[in-house]
Amino acid sequence: MTRSSWSDARSIAHAAGAALRSDVVDTLALTEALGHVLAAPLVSPIAIPHYDSSAMDGWALAGSGPWVLLTGGDAERARSVGLSDGVAVDVLTGGLIPAGAETVLQLEHGIVEHGSGSPHLHLAPTAPSGEPRPGRHIRPAGTESPAGSTVLDAGTRLGPVHLAVAAGAGFDRVPVVPTPRARLVLTGDEVVTSGVPGPGFVRDSFGPSLPGVITSLGGVVTSSVRVGDDASTTADALGLTSAVGAPARHQRDLVVTTGGTGDSRADHVRALLRDAGADFLVDGVDVRPGGPALLARLPDGRLFVGLPGNPLAALLSVLTLVHPVLAGLQGLELPALRPAVLASPIDGVRSGTVLRPYRSVHDPDSATAHAEPTPWHGAAMLRGLADADGVLVCPGSGAAAGGLVPSLDLPW
Numbered sequence: 001m002t003r004s005s006w007s008d009a010r011s012i013a014h015a016a017g018a019a020l021r022s023d024v025v026d027t028l029a030l031t032e033a034l035g036h037v038l039a040a041p042l043v044s045p046i047a048i049p050h051y052d053s054s055a056m057d058g059w060a061l062a063g064s065g066p067w068v069l070l071t072g073g074d075a076e077r078a079r080s081v082g083l084s085d086g087v088a089v090d091v092l093t094g095g096l097i098p099a100g101a102e103t104v105l106q107l108e109h110g111i112v113e114h115g116s117g118s119p120h121l122h123l124a125p126t127a128p129s130g131e132p133r134p135g136r137h138i139r140p141a142g143t144e145s146p147a148g149s150t151v152l153d154a155g156t157r158l159g160p161v162h163l164a165v166a167a168g169a170g171f172d173r174v175p176v177v178p179t180p181r182a183r184l185v186l187t188g189d190e191v192v193t194s195g196v197p198g199p200g201f202v203r204d205s206f207g208p209s210l211p212g213v214i215t216s217l218g219g220v221v222t223s224s225v226r227v228g229d230d231a232s233t234t235a236d237a238l239g240l241t242s243a244v245g246a247p248a249r250h251q252r253d254l255v256v257t258t259g260g261t262g263d264s265r266a267d268h269v270r271a272l273l274r275d276a277g278a279d280f281l282v283d284g285v286d287v288r289p290g291g292p293a294l295l296a297r298l299p300d301g302r303l304f305v306g307l308p309g310n311p312l313a314a315l316l317s318v319l320t321l322v323h324p325v326l327a328g329l330q331g332l333e334l335p336a337l338r339p340a341v342l343a344s345p346i347d348g349v350r351s352g353t354v355l356r357p358y359r360s361v362h363d364p365d366s367a368t369a370h371a372e373p374t375p376w377h378g379a380a381m382l383r384g385l386a387d388a389d390g391v392l393v394c395p396g397s398g399a400a401a402g403g404l405v406p407s408l409d410l411p412w
Helices: 006-019 072-081 160-168 206-216 231-238 269-276 311-329
Strands: 026-029 058-062 067-069 087-091 103-106 110-113 120-123 150-152 173-176 181-187 220-227 254-258 279-283 285-288 294-297 303-307 338-341 353-362 369-373 390-395 404-409
Touching: 006 279, 006 285, 006 294, 006 303, 006 311, 006 353, 058 067, 072 087, 150 160, 181 206, 181 231, 206 220, 206 254, 206 311, 220 231, 231 269, 254 311, 269 294, 269 303, 285 311, 303 311, 311 353, 338 369, 369 390
Parallel strands: 067 087, 181 220, 181 254, 254 303, 285 353
Antiparallel strands: 026 173, 058 087, 058 103, 067 120, 110 120, 279 294, 294 303, 338 404, 353 369, 353 390, 390 404
């Protein structure tokens, strides 16, 4: 088995996902679109804002004061046909600025005098010098964006504010990339799913965590099954005994397993894939932890990711293989690396790359945050990852404190 470098494994996984992406688009209501990836740019059919509006509660004014303050029907007519010189109407924040209005006087800066006839609006003695200034507190139409402009780019993962932008542009529904679907197959005779495990057994950490991890990456777990270390049962769970040509849409599905990727008598995944004629795209990764992870293409076109059985190794392998696959399926770029300054050294290991969760710590001698590698970095340890701000991608030869190393942000 020739293991891929960590960098190559990610690139291969991303390309494999991208190759399965199609032109199929789902159209969802805004209330359903949170977390989905926009399939096409959103081009606003209207200017934003689409009318001249007030930025303050107060009065819209025309000409110089004092101003005749129109009320009731007179005010409504003025809002419809426009203001003439020496006239004011009240306006609320976000309200329409009538034609002819030159400025807005803030509520705190005016005084209304009532006498015989129409009330009059005067500047308050406390009003700042120069008030009211032309154009003051008026938001012209199109200030944020003109009609026909792109307000959200294709490839945007829609968060709450993006949905607010879409709504503000008048959209009720948006085009999104279909959500990639994943089937989980969790293996291991030694795994228990509840209570405190006895000696020789371990508690299931993948059942409660992997569906949420997949969701955070833009996918959805459509089924999850647990099997023991039995070759026939595992083959059935993987669908290898009946994998003969899935529908085109389902060829974009992903199968993810945990455990069974080693070479012991209890590990059947690699042998089953070989027997089924799967194409191994990544047959192991030159990284610690997570070396046994693999990526294959099943005979029916689906992609298969085999995660190691140790929890930390498995979740870091999600970053190596699952995240890039799902990014490719959704038309997204390969998740980017960014530099981090090491607060403490990282020892070398016998692999090309070492992945180490880290926390950001403040350096008292500078304004720079440094990356403190977790001391809990064994393949079975999750405590360090649970407390992490990101993952360091360090050369296998190690790195000294103060050095710059690439890092990945955690997507969950």
